[in-house]
Amino acid sequence: MSQFTYTANPSRVIFGSGTLSQIATEVSTQGFTAAMILCTPYQVDDARRIEHLLGAKASHIFSEATMHTPTSITEKALAIVENKKVDCLVSIGGGSTTGLGKAISIRTGIYHICIPTTYAGSEMTSILGQTSQGLKTTIKDPRVLPGTVIYDVDLTKTLPAGLSATSGINAIAHAAEALYAPDSNPIIRLIAREGIRALAEALPDIMKDQESHDARYKALYGAWLCGMCLGSTTMSLHHKLCHTLGGSFDLPHAETHTILLPHTLAYNCPAAPTLDAELAELLPGGYSSGIEGLNRLLDQLNVKRALKDFWFNEDDIDRAASIAMENQYANPRKVEREKICELLRRAWAGEPARVDG
Missing domain, CATH: 3.40.50.1970 (Rossmann fold)
Incomplete structure (x- = not known):
């Protein structure tokens, strides 16, 4: 131990x-x-x-x-x-x-x-x-x-279903990065797992009935736990990219987190070998891959998947990658500029996330 x-x-x-x-x-x-x-x-x-x-x-x-x-x-x-x-x-x-x-x-x-x-x-x-x-x-x-x-x-209960979905995925991002943060610990990982599971179960129910008390209770509980994770560990590549796109390109916060999350997690899977299986266990649907489960969850929530839907131009990918390379956050996988450009291109186009070696 x-x-x-x-x-x-x-x-x-x-x-x-x-x-x-x-x-x-x-x-x-x-x-x-x-x-x-x-x-x-x-x-x-x-x-x-x-x-x-x-x-x-x-x-x-x-x-x-x-x-x-x-x-x-x-x-x-x-x-x-x-x-x-x-x-x-x-x-x-x-x-x-x-x-x-x-x-x-x-x-x-x-x-x-x-x-x-x-x-x-x-x-x-x-x-x-x-x-x-x-x-x-x-x-x-x-x-x-x-x-x-x-x-x-x-x-x-009055939070629109679509905004509930992106806000909830934003919260999941906080907990997901805590699973591999360099300063994580067994307590935070337990909290992260519970937070991800609660939100992943609640969000589809909110899409069906946005005033469901049980679903809203579970989602807010999960968001609280996920927030605790972000407050207790170091942020990684996902948050660095979101801060870059939000601060320098004025992209909306929750929607940007939602689009980038499967791509940033897929990027880090090769350096965090238990991540994909752990996510698969926490996400609904019984998928063998957590990245695939997250792709399907976002499809189920009917959220926008492409940065270009929020007026982010393909020509801006190079500049965004350059900004993201500065003052890097701790990350399990080495941040390589060429690979970050490809990650952003996939997110710009709205392609499903996939794990590359």
Whole structure:
């Protein structure tokens, strides 16, 4: 048995149905009096609901959270934080809103209560990705973690089936990379396996009935576990490519993860010899190959499989590969530029992933 180090996630987690109703108690218990509520322009109604629950303790709604966390938006929010003397942040939404809450929190030390409405998993990580001048960079710091995370299954029932699918595959990506991360350990691998299995079972059921309580519960549970994996291990090639395409080419976050995941896992299979069989065991369908099982799962979810569907041009593959070769993330297989170009070409074209030697 090899030695390993496991660091537990210190966030306080409230999980269940109707748990949003506990937000006022949570803010009061922590002793806060001026909470700024963060959301995207599309989730103002959710923010107003929180404002109503908080009453006088709600200071301001900032509704400009944006994909890939541009530093210009963070700076705009920081000016309001100072002006309103905010002592608590409440973010509601997916990765964009969570990212903004993290960006403000690490700069100010203000306590962050996060209420996820997707399966992005960012709320469980000490990682903050930010975009400035067309480049996305990441930092990893324990201070980035939200202090409290409130998971309310009811909030996910209105998440459209298509977005549920891509958000859920995004979460699976967090756990899949933890299976071969250089700093993984038996505890995280157990959590990763459970998270992947839960989401892979739940997502097809959500496509059939997006308001299924059982499927939504299992998916949110799986997303929580997958987020813990990302927050506990080192990111690899998959996340490097997603950060490259998101930060430098403005591709949508969850959809990019969904398209790239089978290709990046297939790339690493030769250097992670148990990966394909392990995925096959976790994914539904009884396939002998995990990569084939993942291909079929994405087909079943009816998600877009080609980067060209999101205005990524074939001529950009070379530039994307060059960016991905810089400041590489730890990866089990050597990252070779020619092979990365081919990986991106397959993803651009929407071809099924396959394992090459």
